[in-house]
Amino acid sequence: MTLADYLPLALMGILAAGFVAVSLVASRLFSPNRPTPEKLAPYECGIIPETEATQRFPVKFYLVAMLFVIFDVEIVFLFAWATRWLELGWYGIAAAGLFTLFVLETLVYVWKRGALDWNVKTSGPLPA
Amino acid sequence: MQIDWLAIAPEIVVAVTILGVLAADLVLPRPLKYWTATLAVVGLTLAVVPLILMAASSVETRSLFEGSYVVDDFALVLKGLFLIAGYLVVLMSVSYIESDRYYQGEYYLLLLSSVLGSLVIASARDLIVLFIGVELTTGPLFMLAGWRKGDIRSNEASLKFFILGVLSTAILLWGMAMLYGVSGEVRFDQIRSALADPSPAAQPLVGLAILFVLVGFAFKVSAVPFHFWAPDTYEGAPTPVTAYLSVSSKAAGFVALFVTVYVALRDRVDIWGPGLWALAALSMTIGNLAALRQSNIVRLLAYSSIAQAGFMLVPFAAASVAGEQLAEGLAATVVYLVIYALMNLGAFAVVIQGARRTGTGDIDGWAGLGRIDPRLGVLAAVFFFSLAGIPPLAGWFAKFVMFRAAIAAGSAAATSLAVIAAINAVIALYYYARVAKVVWFDEAPAGAEPATEPPAASLALTLGIAAVATVVVGVFPAVFAVFGEATRVLLASG
Amino acid sequence: MILPQFLILAAALFSLGVYGLLVRRNAVMVLLAVELMLAAVNINLVAFEAALRTSQAVGQVFAIFVITVAAAEVGIGLAIVLMIFRNRQSANVDEFDLMKW
Numbered sequence: 167m168t169l170a171d172y173l174p175l176a177l178m179g180i181l182a183a184g185f186v187a188v189s190l191v192a193s194r195l196f197s198p199n200r201p202t203p204e205k206l207a208p209y210e211c212g213i214i215p216e217t218e219a220t221q222r223f224p225v226k227f228y229l230v231a232m233l234f235v236i237f238d239v240e241i242v243f244l245f246a247w248a249t250r251w252l253e254l255g256w257y258g259i260a261a262a263g264l265f266t267l268f269v270l271e272t273l274v275y276v277w278k279r280g281a282l283d284w285n286v287k288t289s290g291p292l293p294a
Numbered sequence: 295m296q297i298d299w300l301a302i303a304p305e306i307v308v309a310v311t312i313l314g315v316l317a318a319d320l321v322l323p324r325p326l327k328y329w330t331a332t333l334a335v336v337g338l339t340l341a342v343v344p345l346i347l348m349a350a351s352s353v354e355t356r357s358l359f360e361g362s363y364v365v366d367d368f369a370l371v372l373k374g375l376f377l378i379a380g381y382l383v384v385l386m387s388v389s390y391i392e393s394d395r396y397y398q399g400e401y402y403l404l405l406l407s408s409v410l411g412s413l414v415i416a417s418a419r420d421l422i423v424l425f426i427g428v429e430l431t432t433g434p435l436f437m438l439a440g441w442r443k444g445d446i447r448s449n450e451a452s453l454k455f456f457i458l459g460v461l462s463t464a465i466l467l468w469g470m471a472m473l474y475g476v477s478g479e480v481r482f483d484q485i486r487s488a489l490a491d492p493s494p495a496a497q498p499l500v501g502l503a504i505l506f507v508l509v510g511f512a513f514k515v516s517a518v519p520f521h522f523w524a525p526d527t528y529e530g531a532p533t534p535v536t537a538y539l540s541v542s543s544k545a546a547g548f549v550a551l552f553v554t555v556y557v558a559l560r561d562r563v564d565i566w567g568p569g570l571w572a573l574a575a576l577s578m579t580i581g582n583l584a585a586l587r588q589s590n591i592v593r594l595l596a597y598s599s600i601a602q603a604g605f606m607l608v609p610f611a612a613a614s615v616a617g618e619q620l621a622e623g624l625a626a627t628v629v630y631l632v633i634y635a636l637m638n639l640g641a642f643a644v645v646i647q648g649a650r651r652t653g654t655g656d657i658d659g660w661a662g663l664g665r666i667d668p669r670l671g672v673l674a675a676v677f678f679f680s681l682a683g684i685p686p687l688a689g690w691f692a693k694f695v696m697f698r699a700a701i702a703a704g705s706a707a708a709t710s711l712a713v714i715a716a717i718n719a720v721i722a723l724y725y726y727a728r729v730a731k732v733v734w735f736d737e738a739p740a741g742a743e744p745a746t747e748p749p750a751a752s753l754a755l756t757l758g759i760a761a762v763a764t765v766v767v768g769v770f771p772a773v774f775a776v777f778g779e780a781t782r783v784l785l786a787s788g
Numbered sequence: 789m790i791l792p793q794f795l796i797l798a799a800a801l802f803s804l805g806v807y808g809l810l811v812r813r814n815a816v817m818v819l820l821a822v823e824l825m826l827a828a829v830n831i832n833l834v835a836f837e838a839a840l841r842t843s844q845a846v847g848q849v850f851a852i853f854v855i856t857v858a859a860a861e862v863g864i865g866l867a868i869v870l871m872i873f874r875n876r877q878s879a880n881v882d883e884f885d886l887m888k889w
Contacts, residue, residue: 228870232863235862243852243856271316275317436865449875453869461825464822464829468825474833
């Protein structure tokens with residue numbers, strides 16, 4: 167590809183940017199601007215918001231998210247096995263089964279210690 | 295697929311113990327949680343059995359997984375060290391962890407995971423296996439360092455350790471990726487043959503890769519100038535964890551470094567030899583000078599362990615700048631490592647008991663401890679004089695082996711390193727002796743009663759084992775002759 | 789195969805990560821910087837793998853291990869940050885000066 171082949175792409179980009187610029191300027195020029203408090207609210211019709219949108223999330227969401235990431239990523243080992251499972255035969259199945267068993271034990275542990283429980287009120291240490 | 299199960303039996307035993315501790319922690323009610331500690335002790339003891347079987351068998355080298363995992367005499371000696379050190383740290387932890395109602399099950403789970411990681415390091419002859427071993431060793435320690443959750447100092451220790459730990463991991467990995475890139479292999483023996491004659495274009499990349507690997511490991515073993523996390527982390531972490539950090543995790547970092555440079559990069563000793571020389575000289579000098587100014591006993595031991603790491607490197611670094619007798623240098627370094635581990639664990643056990651007795655970690659607060667508790671005073675003197683290298687304790691033999699190897703290496707650079715080590719040994723004597731002086735010759739504070747209650751049984755056992763080992767090795771150093779053979783095997787297999 | 793481009797990209801990412809690690813105050817940002825560095829290593833590994841065409845795909849296997857270890861480490865890191873936040877109501881790294889560095 168030479169540089170000239172990129173010309174249509176460049177034209178496309180210029181057109182897109184120009185359209186955005188023209189419509190933004192045009193709406194500013196031609197539309198009447200009479201704001202009222204209702205119009206400035208995030209949702210003009212519907213529920214009146216009570217707090218800021220960028221509020222903090224409770225820590226328990228974070229805990230579940232962290233556990234999800236870890237268990238999610240550990241499963242990547244099974245991909246490597248899945249691409250070659252026929253050649254690996256029973257040996258591969260045994261190894262993958264053992265691996266899954268270990269992951270399951272930790273999952274049971276996490277579950278029983280209450281880390282997946284949504285309704286725990288305190289943010290203190292996990293119940294023993 | 296053919297697998298020599300005996301060769302990986304220690305790792306399997308420890309792994310099963312880990313799963314067992316996890317399950318036990320789940321089902322045991324709170325008053326019975328101490329069973330997790332019992333389980334950990336039993337598991338670590340059982341794991342020694344296959345080691346003894348392998349040491350007794352006639353098979354010299356067991357190679358698994360196409361040579362990625364090798365169990366030879368070198369690995370056996372170090373695995374024995376890691377298991378014994380882990381065993382002593384668990385014993386040390388029992389009363390400490392119980393007295394503050396920490397999370398017992400999780401504590402032993404993480405400690406055992408770290409031990410498992412160091413077992414893997416001793417056998418790793420492959421970049422991937424080595425990386426997994428290193429991460430398994432240090433990962434749990436980030437959490438253990440912050441075990442006292444409510445204590446801001448412990449939090450800080452954990453955070454600093456974590457940030458520097460992951461930084462060093464990233465640097466190490468970058469170096470490993472480069473090594474893979476220039477050689478096209480991850481197994482150490484193949485990397486070595488691929489690097490024997492690299493293309494001229496790859497030459498600078500090889501140097502860069504070795505530099506990154508060296509810096510990454512230098513962080514892990516807290517060698518100067520990559521040491522600044524160590525004193526803070528050691529001070530803030532729970533004391534048994536500090537003992538583990540300064541002994542097992544440091545030893546594991548050293549073993550990983552030695553295996554990499556010795557097996558995979560031995561032909562490029564011209565690149566890493568001077569690096570090791572600088573690390574050894576700087577660690578000894580700066581560690582000792584900083585230790586002189588410390589008033590807190592744990593901080594003193596932190597800087598002392600940095601300085602000891604420098605001493606440990608001396609024989610191997612001297613041999614590598616001289617470019618010959620590498621096997622002898624490595625053997626001397628391993629002897630020093632093992633002896634250091636035993637006496638330093640003893641010193642930390644003394645610190646735990648001494649802090650409980652006096653209620654303070656300030657050295658001056660320990661005045662007259664020898665009168666209050668004579669047995670503890672004697673043990674303090676034994677371990678601190680051993681660290682200083684005074685005969686007939688184990689430390690002198692370590693220093694003797696170190697100087698002999700450094701001088702045998704012969705070149706001017708090696709001899710100058712030996713001279714630096716000699717000057718530092720004298721400096722070190724001053725601050726070790728100061729602890730003994732405070733304990734025995736300073737007046738006890740008014741109102742101090744002679745001790746009546748003995749230390750917890752598990753801690754007493756730790757002190758006993760470490761003290762017996764320190765004295766026996768010092769008087770009969772012949773027990774260490776076997777190590778010389780161990781590293782020669784590594785030379786042959788590499 | 790355009791190996792140099794990938795290596796330059798990885799080097800730039802790695803440098804960005806080191807920069808972020810050293811200058812960002814917020815501990816969560818520091819964690820992100822670390823992730824950037826590990827991602828750079830992964831790019832390196834996979835690029836070398838593609839250029840070298842080794843039979844066993846060791847570069848990719850290495851990258852898989854790096855990804856999982858990175859996830860575990862960021863889990864540990866976030867747990868530590870959370871613990872500190874509960875005690876101090878702040879996650880700024882430079883406020884940790886109880887002990888000298």
